[in-house]
Amino acid sequence: MKIYYAMSISGEQNTDSDKVNTALIEFLKNFGEVLTEHFSNPALTGIGETKLSDKEIHDRDISWLLSADAIIAEVSNISLGVGYEIGRAVENNKKILCIRKESPKRLSAMISGCDKLTFKEYSSIEVAKTFISEFFKQQ
């Protein structure tokens, strides 16, 4: 099982994003190979990768996305890149789980209204893990 974990890198960041992303990427390793494991490096967020051109990053990430069996997208943070990846994943009939921390903020109808993905709101990292476990059980 190849897993693509999508998260905000250049977009919005919350104070506990690093903690959440590191914990979820570690947890996902129970279910398969996490292609984007390096996203758990906190130095990446905000500035992105500096050794590769934007085109190299784009092409590598999309190549991973298209080879993945499942996409887990953390959408607590607003992000153009994560939205883009979900859009391309939907068109490629990928299995997609979108999760976000419970929030009164309106989520884009492009995510909450899409019936080609599963969307769940979690109250804690432990609850997020149960959503991930359920998602993989259904595959």
Next chain:
Amino acid sequence: MKIYYAMSISGEQNTDSDKVNTALIEFLKNFGEVLTEHFSNPALTGIGETKLSDKEIHDRDISWLLSADAIIAEVSNISLGVGYEIGRAVENNKKILCIRKESPKRLSAMISGCDKLTFKEYSSIEVAKTFISEFFKQQ
């Protein structure tokens, strides 16, 4: 010519977003039918549409997106929905112009590194209009 103008609705908003969106939607009418003309209603941003379900909004917007000949995406504001629309448009080989106000902020490599769209940064609404005119000349 059917045009889909994509902009942040539930995502980030800047103080001059309403002005920019209204001006650009008006300008786009010179080139064809703007399917998302109602996006220029300032009451929409932040809360979105309240009379339709999220699924109804999603399905209507994606139906418009897939029927459009050209997508103009305003990406000054970070938005999951706009990213999603660009991703689906790329997969459907649409002609795509992404524009944003000049900014030192890093743009997602999923947009800046994608060679299946045109990306331009504008200093003023007038300059944005020239990018739009050039884009339609090339179609």
